[in-house]
Amino acid sequence: MDRGGCQLSGGGGGGGGGPGPESATGNGMITLEDLESFSEDPGNGGGGGGGGGAEEEDRDTMEADDDRLLHYWQDIARGHQVEVPEEMAQPIQQLTSNNEGRSNREQVPFNLLTHKEKCGELLYEKRSYEKAHWACVTVCEDTYEQSICYGFMRLMRYICQQNSSGEYLGMSLPILTIIHTDENQSVISRSVTVAYYLPANHQAQPPRPTDSDILIEIWPAAVVYTRPFVGPTNEVTIMNQIHAMAEILDSPGVCVNDSFIVAGYTNPAHANRQNEIWFMERR
The missing domain is CATH 3.20.80.10 (Regulatory factor, effector binding domain)
Structure with a gap:
C-alpha cells in the first residue's frame, strides 16, 4: 500500500439525496442518502413500538430495523459486485440514527x-x-x-x-x-x-x-x-x-x-x- 498517497498536494495515492431502493442499479458507492431515504420510508418500518412500550418489543423492533437496513445495503451493493458483511449492521444503523439530514x-x-x-x-x-x-x-x-x-x-x-x-x-x-x-x-x-x-x-x-x-x-x-x-x-x-x-x-x-x-x-x-x-x- 502506498502510505503517502493521500495528500491534496498531489503527490500520489488514491470519493462520497438518495432515491431509495429503485436506484440500486446505478453506478457508484452507497452512502448516507441511501440510508436516509430508507429510514424515512414509512413502508420500511422505523421507529418505536405500538402499544405498551415493553422493553423486549422495543429491542425486537430495533433488531428488525437493523436487519432491514443491512439487507437494503446488501441489495444495493450486490449490483456493484460488492459484499456487505453482517458486521456492517451496527455502523449502518449508527450513521442512520445520527444523520437525519444534511444539516448534521x-x-x-x-x-x-x-x-x-x-x-x-x-x-x-x-x-x-x-x-x-x-x-x-x-x-x-x-x-x-x-x-x-x-x-x-x-x-x-x-x-x-x-x-x-x-x-x-x-x-x-x-x-x-x-x-x-x-x-x-x-x-x-x-x-x-x-x-x-x-x-x-x-x-x-x-x-x-x-x-x-x-x-x-x-x-x-x-x-x-x-x-x-x-x-x-x-x-x-x-x-x-x-x-x-x-x-x-x-x-x-x-x-x-x-x-x-x-x-x-x-x-x-x-x-x-x-x-x-x-x-x-x-x-
Missing part, C-alpha cells in the same frame, strides 16, 4: 479564490484548502466502484466507534476519492484512496483507528481547481470529466497531470448525483 454533516471548509463562467454556466472554481487531518484508506479491487465501496465501508467503521475514543465522530462532506492515471490520462488505476475529513472538534486530536490500514494524515494547504458534474461515477465518466476539465483550464500545466480527486456530495447510485472533479495545483 460538516462541510470541508475552503476559500474561493476565483471562478470562470461562460454564458452564465460555471465552468470551474479555484479554491484554497487549509492544512487539516484526514482519515484515508487505500483499496485496490477489480473495479473502481468496488474500491470506493470497500474503502468507504472501512471508513464507516472508523467513524462509528471503531476508534480510540469509542465514539461516533460525525459525518463530513465531501467524501474524496484520489485516483491515479497514466500521464496521458487514458487509464485509471484500480488502486484508489478514499478520504474522510475529520470534523472540527476532532482536528486537534484525531482519534486513532482500530483498523491499521486507515491512516490519519495531515494534508498540507493546497489550491485546487474544481468542476461540478452530475451523474454516476465510474471509469468512463471520470475520464470524460478529466478531459473536459483539462480543455477548460487556461493553464492546465500548472496542475498535477496524473493524480485527481473525485468529490462526492450525494449518493453515487442516484441518477442526479452531485460530484466535482478536482485538479490539484502543483506545489
Whole structure:
C-alpha cells in the first residue's frame, strides 16, 4: 500500500439525496442518502413500538430495523459486485440514527479564490484548502466502484466507534476519492484512496483507528481547481470529466497531470448525483 498517497498536494495515492431502493442499479458507492431515504420510508418500518412500550418489543423492533437496513445495503451493493458483511449492521444503523439530514454533516471548509463562467454556466472554481487531518484508506479491487465501496465501508467503521475514543465522530462532506492515471490520462488505476475529513472538534486530536490500514494524515494547504458534474461515477465518466476539465483550464500545466480527486456530495447510485472533479495545483 502506498502510505503517502493521500495528500491534496498531489503527490500520489488514491470519493462520497438518495432515491431509495429503485436506484440500486446505478453506478457508484452507497452512502448516507441511501440510508436516509430508507429510514424515512414509512413502508420500511422505523421507529418505536405500538402499544405498551415493553422493553423486549422495543429491542425486537430495533433488531428488525437493523436487519432491514443491512439487507437494503446488501441489495444495493450486490449490483456493484460488492459484499456487505453482517458486521456492517451496527455502523449502518449508527450513521442512520445520527444523520437525519444534511444539516448534521460538516462541510470541508475552503476559500474561493476565483471562478470562470461562460454564458452564465460555471465552468470551474479555484479554491484554497487549509492544512487539516484526514482519515484515508487505500483499496485496490477489480473495479473502481468496488474500491470506493470497500474503502468507504472501512471508513464507516472508523467513524462509528471503531476508534480510540469509542465514539461516533460525525459525518463530513465531501467524501474524496484520489485516483491515479497514466500521464496521458487514458487509464485509471484500480488502486484508489478514499478520504474522510475529520470534523472540527476532532482536528486537534484525531482519534486513532482500530483498523491499521486507515491512516490519519495531515494534508498540507493546497489550491485546487474544481468542476461540478452530475451523474454516476465510474471509469468512463471520470475520464470524460478529466478531459473536459483539462480543455477548460487556461493553464492546465500548472496542475498535477496524473493524480485527481473525485468529490462526492450525494449518493453515487442516484441518477442526479452531485460530484466535482478536482485538479490539484502543483506545489
